[in-house]
Amino acid sequence: MVDNTLDGSQLTLGVRLHDDATFANFLGQKNALAAEKLKALSEDANLPVVVVCGDSGTGKSHLLQAVCHHAERSGLSALCLNLQELLPLGPDVLQGMESFERVCLDDIEAVAGDVHWEEALFHLFNRMLDNGHQLILSAVEPPARLAIGLRDLASRLQHGIVLQLALPRDEDRLLILGTRAERRGLVLPEDVSRFILRRASRHTGELLAILERLDESSLREQRRLTIPFVKSVMGW
Template sequence: MKGAQLTLGVRLRDDARFGNYLGDRNGESAARLQALTQDRTLPLIVLCGDSGTGKSHLLQAVCHAGEARGESALCLDMRELLEVGAGVLEGLSATRTLCLDNLEAVFGDPDWEEAVFHLFNRMGDEGHQLVVSLTEPPSAHPPALSDLASRLGHGVILQLALPRDEDRLRILGDRAAERGLELPDDVSRFILRRASRHTGELLSILERLDEGSLREQRRLTIPFVKQTLGWNTAAATGTTDTDST
């Protein structure tokens, strides 16, 4: 079962590390998380924040840091495990650092909540560390199992805020530079006006532009972005097309 369990872990993105987690609003929380996972005196850390705050990035960064220390580390997205069954958590307490992303996905399911509670206990008994992510603080959206709610409430809670537009522009620019792309300021601002503000979606757009630029051997310009992303018509976005440069 152990081998089957390990295949369920999230494949860590190489760029999901503490060193390139950007955004001044959450810099203090990210630094504290890094320090807490190095210190390891606290068995449970709870990351809270809306989608787009970088929770998944930070959980994977925790795993990368653990692996760099030569420790076992595993990140699981609880949304992807619902159909597998709560028994998949058995044996995972042997993992030195275990990260559970989107933990609220199993709230309301008695079998899952009990399995998570027992996993928390086993991790604590073995001196291992658990880091979980939630959209809201445990007090605002608690699980039905009171023991699990209490355990979450006693963890170290780190709150993440949505990035500002300045942070998003910096993220786009730095990620483009990592790919060897030149992303002019007017192009990045155009993307931000037209696209979702969700960081993950912005990075997916950048990946598409990188592939298109490489394939067509073209620089990133506003016309090229419009063509590649299908933003040639104002009707596609419901906005007035004033960016015809």
């Protein structure tokens, strides 16, 4: 849970963990082992840095938030932020984050190549290490392929634990849609799910946003989810 100001122990940036972004709710057989491994790694404070890699839609953001949920349930302080969203605040925003026992920073490529951000991230890593705390990052590419100009930072990341995620299969996406619909109390027939997959982006986050939009429209209009209804709501 976080705020807007940083005083060495608290950061308030209006960022909140999604209740359903947990390890238990992470679906997709292709990355199930990686998720279990990340859960175990996040329990080991002797591992100062872990990098989760994968294309957009593989579930990196979900897993970073899951780390924070898991940490908090274990009595640890945790923070999860997106570096792309932090850019307007400048690299000084990283000051004081080392007070959290687990810090998860999403989208490291957003600051790659920026000397000031790289230095700030390097110093944060060192402060986390001194405190015996753990830094978990996400990136599209493995650390060796990131355009990190600061050699010391590149070296730290490359010597950390790297977990590679694969893009989910269509069957995984159908499972995710069906499970999320069920949790909402929404009846989503399989033919409707497959229609959505054929017409929509394969990005998991965008699929779930479509499901939310359909849920709201279904409630408002008191209509069941059918292919004609989905077409009318989505303009397909």
